[in-house]
Amino acid sequence: MKLNKEQLLLFAVFTAGIIFGIILIPFFNIEVDSKVNLSDILSMLLTAVIGIYLSITIGGRQSSSRFEKEFLISEVKRITEYIDAANLFKNTVNIPAEDAAKGFKELNIRIFNFESILSDADYCQGLEATELRNAFKNLRVSILHLTSRKGLITPTSTERTDIVNKYSLFRKEVFKIITEINRYS
């Protein structure tokens, strides 16, 4: 039978407890009173009930919150995955105009999906993607407002620098929003 990580940890803690107990026995002379006070029993039961209640509610909340955060982060990653896969901004010397317009449309739709999911979030309430959207718009304008000739956008060196800067700012906003999602508990 193969033990998983949690079972191994439980076994290790249990074994350590026994060893620790055996080591400590000679140092203590423990006396156990056979009489038990009713108020002590009630107090013990109450503590146990509160403990169980808290572990269930807090544990449940934490797992729902973790699920929501992981889902939101996966949606943000869909945005960056698309940029990486489409290789949209790697070559800023000659950008095919049609591909750029198509790419930005897909990117826009993915950001809208993310914004829509974010607005319905239960645990990440108040988190907004305004800066991400602004960075996207700035990047889009820096490319799609340029003149194209024969289907190619050929930015000047100044415009290329601007595109690279806007792209870096966009990536930074993606990173920032992932960090902000992770801050929510």
Next chain:
Amino acid sequence: MKVKVCDFSKTPNARYRDDGDYSGEEFYEIFLKNGFQQSVKNNEKLIVDLDGTEGYATSFLDEAFGRLAEEFGPLYVLDNLQIISNEEPDWLDEITTYILERNEIK
């Protein structure tokens, strides 16, 4: 009256005719201007549907709607124009900006 950009082209291009086929300038001169005049004549708003294309260059939209604003006046255009963009709703605000940035050329 309704004008669908995808009836003009699935792949709208850049700003001017010199930039290639299906430019914003061409769309304005062939579709948008006539459609707008016709709608105003019929006392109705012109509906422009942006959905169904492969995507837009901002220069295409700026030229088409900016020229409309220059010809008829920004506020008059906004009063008589309805834009549909379910796929990319942010174009509505962008186009409003393009229209308001232009001055009417008398």
